[in-house]
Amino acid sequence: MHATGGPAARPTSRDVARAAGVSQSTVSLVLGGKWTGRVSPATAAAVQDAAGRLGYRPNRAARSLRLGTARTVLFLVPSIVPFFGAVYDGAARVAARHGFGVVLYPWPDGAGPAGSPFAASQEAIDGVLVSSVGPDVPSGFGGLPLVLLDSDPAGPVPTVAFAVEDGMRAVVAHLAALGHRRFGHVAAALDQWTFHARGAALASAVDALPGGAWTRAAAALDVAAARDAAGALLDGPSHPTALICDDDVMAAGAYKAARLRGLNVPGDVSVTGFDDEQLATALEPELTTVRLPAGDLGARGMTALLDLLDGRRPASVALPGSLVVRASTAPPR
Numbered sequence: 531m532h533a534t535g536g537p538a539a540r541p542t543s544r545d546v547a548r549a550a551g552v553s554q555s556t557v558s559l560v561l562g563g564k565w566t567g568r569v570s571p572a573t574a575a576a577v578q579d580a581a582g583r584l585g586y587r588p589n590r591a592a593r594s595l596r597l598g599t600a601r602t603v604l605f606l607v608p609s610i611v612p613f614f615g616a617v618y619d620g621a622a623r624v625a626a627r628h629g630f631g632v633v634l635y636p637w638p639d640g641a642g643p644a645g646s647p648f649a650a651s652q653e654a655i656d657g658v659l660v661s662s663v664g665p666d667v668p669s670g671f672g673g674l675p676l677v678l679l680d681s682d683p684a685g686p687v688p689t690v691a692f693a694v695e696d697g698m699r700a701v702v703a704h705l706a707a708l709g710h711r712r713f714g715h716v717a718a719a720l721d722q723w724t725f726h727a728r729g730a731a732l733a734s735a736v737d738a739l740p741g742g743a744w745t746r747a748a749a750a751l752d753v754a755a756a757r758d759a760a761g762a763l764l765d766g767p768s769h770p771t772a773l774i775c776d777d778d779v780m781a782a783g784a785y786k787a788a789r790l791r792g793l794n795v796p797g798d799v800s801v802t803g804f805d806d807e808q809l810a811t812a813l814e815p816e817l818t819t820v821r822l823p824a825g826d827l828g829a830r831g832m833t834a835l836l837d838l839l840d841g842r843r844p845a846s847v848a849l850p851g852s853l854v855v856r857a858s859t860a861p862p863r
Contacts, residue, residue: 541584549580557581562629602631603835606660610636613807613824617661617679620828628836630656637663657835661827662722677835679827682723683846688838690831690847694724694804695731697820697851698774701802702735704818704853705772708861710800711741714763714770716756716780719748728776728804743768749780756783757790764791764799771799771862778803778810781817781858796860806854815857822851 543561547554552573559568560577569577580586603625607614622632633655661679678689705713713736718725729746736742745768749759760773760783773788775781781803788799795801795815803810806821826849834844 541586543586545584546577546580546586549584550576552577561586601629602633602655603832604655604658605632605634606637606658606663607634608637608661608663610634613805614661616824617828617831620825620830621659621832622828624829624832624836630832630836632659632832657839659828659831659835661831662724675835675838677831677838677844679831680722680724682727683848685846688834688844688846690827690834690849692724692822692827693848693850694727694820694822697804697822697853698728698731699735700853701774701804701818701820702732702739704855705774705800705802705859706739706742708800708859710772710862711739711743712768712770712772713742713744714760714766714768714773715744715746716760716763716773716775716784717746717748718751718776718780720751725776732774745770749783751777751779753779753783753786756780757786758783760784760787761790764788764793772859773799773801775801775803777805778807778813778817778819781819782809782813785813796858798863800859800862802859810854810856813858818856818859819854820851821854823849 543554543557546561547557550557550573556569556573557577560574561581603621605618605621607617618632618634625632655674657675657677659677659679660681662681676687678685678687680691681687681689683689683691702713713732715729715732717729733744736744745763745766747759747762749755756775756779759780760775763770763773764787773781773784775784781801784801785795788795788801793799801817803817803819804822806819810817810819830847830849837844
């Protein structure tokens with residue numbers, strides 16, 4: 531006698547192969563995202579259609595045991611803020627399409643060289659994404675496939691970065707076209723490639739302007755520290771007519787510094803940011819800033835890491851940003 535009324539058997543890859551009229555190895559290639567160049571698009575579509583009709587879902591645990599991999603990527607970030615949330619979302623979407631999970635792990639700047647949070651990292655994770663951290667952090671993951679995000683694309687490790695130099699040059703060009711020649715740089719006091727690159731690009735762009743001059747004050751990435759740094763610039767002998775900030779949070783501090791001195795933004799001093807986070811449109815006036823494609827950074831980084839895991843060597847790339855002009859910039863008095 532056979533039992534009745536129990537749950538239906540879960541469809542297997544063999545069921546999908548039978549329904550699509552192909553081998554199980556073909557099913558594995560297609561559903562593993564590795565069919566390009568090996569299987570025709572028509573066959574891939576037939577496998578995907580059969581899997582959808584049957585409600586087939588890969589058994590990740592069984593696949594991991596069979597392949598000897600964890601199907602897990604460690605994603606290291608300096609902090610949990612909305613910007614890195616968007617980067618994570620982009621990475622996780624790509625990872626999910628290939629049957630990988632992503633573990634988000636914060637490693638604050640200044641915490642020293644990173645080590646894996648797992649006791650036996652080679653057994654628990656397959657690869658590592660590291661975003662926007664100091665130069666010594668990646669050294670803690672020797673032997674694991676590694677891709678850097680928002681880091682120096684000229685380095686030896688595959689990297690997906692933002693073209694931050696182009697963004698900073700666009701900021702200076704915009705302000706110069708308005709008539710500004712005296713600039714204050716409210717700089718992030720972090721030993722990260724992205725901030726070094728922003729500062730160098732600003733300096734070279736202003737130095738190339740006839741009559742251009744700049745001063746710089748560094749601060750932690752928070753509103754209060756940026757307020758004090760911006761205030762020091764505004765109180766200095768150069769009296770900048772524009773404050774260029776390394777990110778939008780620092781721009782909020784620059785707003786506070788201006789208003790504490792009875793200055794109007796942008797009538798008395800223009801202010802710009804970088805990143806185009808939600809804060810940029812919450813400020814009044816809304817902030818001129820450089821928009822960086824955070825989700826694309828995560829997606830392209832995860833794609834590069836998956837290529838690395840498949841034995842390919844991905845090329846380093848730089849993603850362009852775009853200047854978003856709002857009401858915080860105007861011609862100087």
